[in-house]
Amino acid sequence: xxxxxxxxxxxxxxxxxxxxxxxxxxxxxxxxxxxxxxxxxxxxxxxxxxxxxxxxxxxxxxxxxxxxxxxxxxxxxxxxxxxxxxxxxxxxxxxxxxxxxxxxxxxxxxxxxxxxxx
Amino acid sequence: xxxxxxxxxxxxxxxxxxxxxxxxxxxxxxxxxxxxxxxxxxxxxxxxxxxxxxxxxxxxxxxxxxxxxxxxxxxxxxxxxxxxxxxxxxxxxxxxxxxxxxxxxxxx
Numbered sequence: 001x002x003x004x005x006x007x008x009x010x011x012x013x014x015x016x017x018x019x020x021x022x023x024x025x026x027x028x029x030x031x032x033x034x035x036x037x038x039x040x041x042x043x044x045x046x047x048x049x050x051x052x053x054x055x056x057x058x059x060x061x062x063x064x065x066x067x068x069x070x071x072x073x074x075x076x077x078x079x080x081x082x083x084x085x086x087x088x089x090x091x092x093x094x095x096x097x098x099x100x101x102x103x104x105x106x107x108x109x110x111x112x113x114x115x116x117x118x
Numbered sequence: 119x120x121x122x123x124x125x126x127x128x129x130x131x132x133x134x135x136x137x138x139x140x141x142x143x144x145x146x147x148x149x150x151x152x153x154x155x156x157x158x159x160x161x162x163x164x165x166x167x168x169x170x171x172x173x174x175x176x177x178x179x180x181x182x183x184x185x186x187x188x189x190x191x192x193x194x195x196x197x198x199x200x201x202x203x204x205x206x207x208x209x210x211x212x213x214x215x216x217x218x219x220x221x222x223x224x225x226x
Contacts, residue, residue, distance in 0.1 A: 006161075043208065043218045044162075093161050106152065109161035 006110035021079045023094030029074040030096035038091040084117045124217035139194040141209030150212040151192045
């Protein structure tokens with residue numbers, strides 16, 4: 001099956017530093033990747049949709065200068081939390097859809113990255 | 119646009135009992151529906167999906183769901199649950215539309 005990995009699985013950083021999270025599709029090409037944020041005991045909140053080779057589309061209320069997304073290849077997307085603050089602490093999850101799959105098809109999720117900003 | 123509603127935030131059940139997790143949807147366009155399971159500190163795993171065709175969809179781990187157009191529902195069922203089924207379950211529509219989740223707690 002399609003496998004998506006995330007690295008790191010958890011990260012602790014000081015307030016004011018930047019953190020990069022990688023999302024990789026291991027055995028398939030993904031033209032579209034999604035980044036979600038999940039607060040404790042809540043559902044996933046879509047932050048942005050990224051398409052390979054183009055700028056990410058951010059959801060309303062998500063600061064694009066705060067959460068930098070790069071989708072440089074068909075197998076890798078990165079989310080950089082710039083100048084992280086404690087309120088950015090959360091569980092970040094990426095997902096990917098198969099290249100060429102119909103709109104609305106299955107998403108394959110990464111295992112998530114737990115970010116704790118002290 | 120499509121939206122999904124999960125009617126129960128928590129469902130407690132004893133081991134080996136049947137369970138139903140409810141999901142209703144609204145959509146003015148083609149319907150794609152999914153059920154995902156999330157174990158603690160993990161990402162989401164696809165249980166099953168409905169894209170078209172047979173309204174009864176069978177998934178992994180013994181789960182199944184039935185697409186009911188007249189009731190705009192896509193309830194998830196399992197005839198006999200195990201302790202290991204304790205997790206958060208999310209109903210979802212295409213792409214960004216997730217329900218708020220249902221916590222299934224299985225007791226021995």
